[in-house]
Amino acid sequence: MNTQTRRLSYFFSGQNFTDGVRITVAILLPAVLLTQLGHFEQGLTMATGALCLSVTDTPGPAAHRRNGMLAALVLVFGTALLTGAVASNAWLLGLEIAGLSFLLTMLLVWGARAGAVGTAALLNAVLVLAHPPTPGQLLPHAALLLAGGLCYVALALLVYQVRPYRPAQQALGECVHALARFLELKAKFYQPETVLKDDYRQLVAQQVVVNEKQEAARDFLFRTRQIVNESTSQGRRLVLTFVETVDLYERVSAGHYDYAAVRDTFGPTGILPAFAALIRHVATELDHLGVAIQANHPYSGVGPKLSAEWELLQARISALDDDPATAANTRVLKKILVNLRDIIRRVGNIRRYFDESQPAVPTPSRAVDHAQFVAHQEIQLHALSQNFTMKSAVFRHALRMTLACTVAFVVGENLGRGQHNYWILMTVSIMLKPGFSLTRQRNTERIVGTLVGGVLGAFVLWLLPWPDVRFGVLVVFMVVAYSFQRTVYLVTVVFLTAYLLILFSFLGLSYLGVAEERILDTLMGCAIAFAAGYFLFPRWESDQLTDYMATALRANLVYLRQLADRLAGRPLPPNEYRLLRKNVYVSGANLAAAFQRMLTEPKSKQYRPTETYEFVVLNHILSSNIASLTGTLREAAPAVPAFAPESRRALTSALAALQKSLLLIAPAAEVPALELAPAEPEVSAVLTDDKSLLEQLTFLQKVSGDIGKVTDVLVK
Structure with missing residues (x-):
């Protein structure tokens, strides 16, 4: 399956196309049926009600979609009555439009879905102006709008009842597709002809997409009671596969190196295009998996071919060891190769989704406490009054x-x-x-x-x-x-x-x-x-960027602290670590998205875009390298590298630099304690390259220092 065929498969099996067909059917069905019975205008009114309801039917758990649509039904009926009642008086109609515009927009304080409910009601009020009903037609007109909306709700819920796991498969498939694209962009860093600055810009932009897809899948999977609580093979495979994709994203992000130095050293050898080719092939394999998951089709996979290609690359690196010009520097290539082997293994784990023989009993370490990974939005009236400022x-x-x-x-x-x-x-x-x-x-x-x-x-x-x-x-x-x-x-x-x-x-x-x-x-x-x-009352992105920067810095600071705790022999429980990791990725993606939005605003409203871009990239590099070192230590458990004095100094310096940057951007921010605790007595040195550990910690120190320098410029 080539790239264009995969794109078409993603489109036709995806949630957006499914929704497009359902919206079309819900709008046309009452109009066509009533037209056949000689009631065209009534059918058009019902179609309008269905159209308004479709605005609120955004992807998410079935219960949230149902509640949003029911709330929209009430508001659509109410706004139809109100608009029809005042339509004959231009002054009253103007006051109603102004009042509805304000109140319905304020529903955004309760989240995007509540905001969509307000948009649906406002759209209905405007559409009523197309043919305002007479007083005698007012109630029947509103009832027809309500009936059209009810038809849409019934159709949407019926589709979900017939295929309850289909939206989750689509969300998971889109998540895998975004990750495959992220991995494909990583391959460009090993192509000497590409410009690293452009590669970073594309990678950071894709990071935003990956985060959006992961949040959508996480929200759907962890809020859907049928998937989380019921002991079914299908639900278990969906949840565990999603967890695997998040773990895979960590490994892909962790594979960050000094690409300029790698290109200078190994560009003449011709081995870097082989790395790029293998990474692209892994991305293609992952993309095929995403299509199969989303389309609910079986998939055989090409895993052995990837392993064979990896072994050939390993042999080429071994040959470089015999070359005096490159023998002393091949360690970085071997680290890349080890990371690729882990990525290939994790892609193989995702293939287990198609093994329906897996037991239906959830794995405790991975199937509990899902609620802490999703944000909770409660409808509280005081939130409305608190936003009147x-x-x-x-x-x-x-x-x-x-x-x-x-x-x-x-x-x-x-x-x-x-x-x-x-x-x-x-x-x-x-x-x-x-x-x-x-x-x-x-x-x-x-x-x-x-x-x-x-x-x-x-x-x-x-x-x-x-x-x-x-x-x-x-x-x-x-x-x-x-x-x-x-x-x-x-x-x-x-x-x-x-x-x-x-x-x-x-x-x-x-x-x-x-x-x-x-x-x-x-x-x-x-x-x-x-x-x-x-x-x-504009609020430019540059005015809000410092908030995103502070959040990203604090997330990375806490992430670095957990690394220090691991080196001291106190690893976090898996779910706590995943929560820290999620906060790092979400905050980094939010920062990148805000930066992208700023670039689309007038240049006079942009604040230091070059330095801001550098901050975004350095933040990504920092989190990637923390993840890389954390993964190495997790694999070395229960033994951990000895916390040598040089390592402690480098880590303390990195923490201090991040803390200083955070306090510069947000002076009132709470920061974790800087002083490192002594190592646990049972900590012992593992047979690893202590020099490599020190080099990685020194690099974290350098990146943290660079972030501090950029922060100094940004806060001036």
Whole structure:
């Protein structure tokens, strides 16, 4: 299976395509059935209710999705009644739009899913303005919206009941796919022709993706009672395979070296491309595993070929030992080779997912205390009142949304040029995001996508005059649009605009007039959203980067402390170590994501991007090397290397440098104790290379010092 075939397999077996098909069916089914019975308008209203509910149906545990959709049902019904009741009075309608914009946006204080519920209700209020019901139609109209929403909820829950493990398989497959891409990028460091700076930038960006996929899979697996609590082979294999992928990610991240020195020393030998090839082949094997898990297909694997390739590489390194020019330096290649052997072994462990003969009884050390690995978000009313302050990002965004929607409503009411002026308000409510970087990106994609989609829709209508064929194209466009709404928004806008033009042609409207009106309304709505994001209470990423830096520093400081404890003979319990490791990876990914967002903001709002990038990379290098040394010590247990005075000094110096950097960035931060405890009496020297241990600790000291130098520049 080549790369393009794997990508197609990932797409068609993934959660996004599944959701796209389900949303399309839920929207079209009531509309088509009622149209056949001669009630087209009622069917369209039910389809609108299903569309609004789909906004809240984001990936996650079934219970959370169900609760979110039920809350959205209540709000959709309520906003329909309220909007219909005041629709005849422009002043009351304007006040209602302003009030709903603020209150529904404030739901973000309870998390992304609650925010999606608010977005669904606000979208419904705007769509009611398309054809405001008369007083006599108000209750039936709201009831039809409710019925459409209920149909969507019933379909979503039915799909889950029929295939309860399918979403977990999809989440796990996407997690493995992201990790395979991360490993593939690591191969570039062994290609002498690539630029290391660009390699690091791509690797850090992929680190963000890996963290997002792992958090999504962790949230689904560890919050789903059926998977965690029930003693089934399927649930056990899902959980244990996910744990293996996280352990594998640690080993891949731990394989960090001084690549510039490695290239200078071994570039002329021609052995580095062989390392890159083996790493790519391991990544390909991992990617095949991800496809098989996600598609729920059996997989035979090519493990023996990887082992044979590894042995050939080992033989080439042995040959270098006979060369006086490289013999003294091959130790780093041997370390890389040992790490690759461990990675290949762990990829083999992931293959066990396809062994259905595994016992259903969970392994205690790996199947307990899952709750501590997921964040808990409780609905507490006092959280709402606590955010009524300009220091709250949600409150500032709610004010921004209120003012922008009010302006959009006033502009739409005073244009008086078309029956779809509500598109301006709808565009603002969808385009305006809490961060300016995402608002600008979405605005650009919305404008370009609307223009391209308008041309595509007009071309289809001009080329295909047959209604049945047009309807078939409409269905395909809907599936594509809803399949990409969480990944490639530009694709969603293109096909959404095209299918809306086809839909309006069935209503007897001129598609050229509709296309012109939609493009103009989109341009006005995007302009309002962009201006609001830039001028109204903006909070630039550079203002928040120090918080992310402090969190990452503290996580690495605690991570380094556990390394010191291991050297002193006091290892952590496995779950406690995994929790520390998770905090390090999450904080590092959050920092990298914030840095990427900052780069998309106006240059005048960016603060020292070069030094910030250096901080992000050094933070990644530090955590990778701590993980590498920790893994070495875990494998050496129960014996550990002797904690020599030179090693103690290097580790103390590294801790002191990180502590100083943390206090510079966040003076009020709590930091772990700096003084190292004496080694436990039973600690004995293991037969390892003590010089190698000292070199690794010295490197940690150097990286920590470099972080301190960059921090000095950043806080000036």
